[in-house]
Amino acid sequence: MTPRPAATSAVAGMTMVTAGSMTANLASYVLALLASRWLGPAGYSEFASLLAAQLVLAVPALALQTVVAREVVLGGGDAALRGLGRRCAVIVAVIAAALVVPVAAVLDTGVGATAAALLTAPLLVLLATEQGLLQGRGRFGELSVILAATGIAKVVPAVAALALGWGRALR
Template sequence: MTANVAGYLLQLLAGRWLGVAGFSEFASLLAVQLLCAVPALAMQNVVAREVVRGAGAAAVRAMQWRVAALVAVVAVVLIPVVSEVLDVGVWAAAAALGAAPALVVLSGEQGILQGGNQFRALAAVLAMAGTARVAPALLALALGGGAAGALWAGAAGIVGAAIVAGRIARSTVAQPIDDRGSEAKSVGVLPVLRAVQVQAALMALSSVDLIIVRIVLDEVDASRYSLGTIATKIAFWLPQAVGVVLYPRMAQPTHSARAIRDALSVLSLIGVVAVLGAALAAPLASLFAGEDYAPIQSMLWLFALHGAILAVLQGALLSAIAVERTALAAVTWVGLAIEITLMLTFARTIGALIGTAVSVAAVTTTIVAVTVLYTARNPRPA
């Protein structure tokens, strides 16, 4: 919650300081950065799963650095593409992509703590990392650094957080993880790549609207929509701890089915609370963000509903990674293609965009969740 609140504060203050004329660029670059964090999310899940299954710290760290190197190469290649597609400067695009390798390393260390059931230390790292990313970015915005300056400052904070997280993981999980056989049992990059496509589908589905909004809406409405997605992010990331805590149990065959049911039930309940909270708090939106954003306050509950549905989808896809049924992500990829097509073809207002996003997410999540629950009750033979 500390990390998430820091992230929401960054977007809220950026929306006020950059104004409706400049916030959509910053929000779109943050969406790109989130997509670039997909390998990092996959890294944490794969490392945690392998640690639960007995992999040594040396083996998972070797794999972590290989993936970070691959991500760095891809990030360099994507800089001119992002610059052209979003119509932003090369420096700003590089700022959005520059943090990706450090995020991979940071998430690898978090995975070691998660798989070792060291949740107190993991909580400290998550809060520290969120603060280290946001505080420098806010300072850069306050000093007039703009979107690019804020993103570069945040990237520097992530590098520092990765270094500190490594030290905490080594001191906390040095003994519980048995490194005596880690040289013989190496961890390959392929499991990460399979998990990446699952996380990529989820992150793309949760972020593609922020990219399309700059294509189909004018600058002012794009900024209003971008600010509305803060409610989406709150509902999406608020229950993240549910998956973090239950994931090691999902990776254990004897506890997997119960853990999956518990996760989806709790995520659904938290989603209902988040949507009700957004509806009740809607009148405060223009007070905090400014009167320019008043036109979206009546739709904040829809933005929160979008995030709540995606949170359930995230829980279902996490369970797919835990039990190595990553082919299930194909449903999400299909949903993403349908959403992009519908938005580019028909959506020309804020209401149409968020309505399309909610509808596609609801259908996709229903299919994935039903499939996951069915396979949990009827596991495949060993």
């Protein structure tokens, strides 16, 4: 089998990752649209604030994916990189747990809803480690599937909870 030229391979990889990312973002948009309709302005404001707090705690995941991908390219071993991911996830989990009550107080949201939002951040860190491993190996088809699947998997439970009327639990 003749290898593809680098430019063709790069375009194919970029296209696959773009498709996976767009699928995840479309799922997030659907969640925002439904939440805004079902929760009304005040409820949606609380919901969006919790999502923003979750995003802040997930920032290490973004950095970690990049670092892991670079280290894979440089020959870093999976075990060491997964260990790094686990250590980062523990740090994020400790920070998230410490912030649940203060964030709930500042945002005037329920502790349970706040915990649900913040305590998912460590999972995003672990996921970013695996995404970085795929990215570093140039396994963009698999990465795009993971991006799309996790984007949808993050949204489905929230949509189900909102559809069941659990949006009132924000308080």
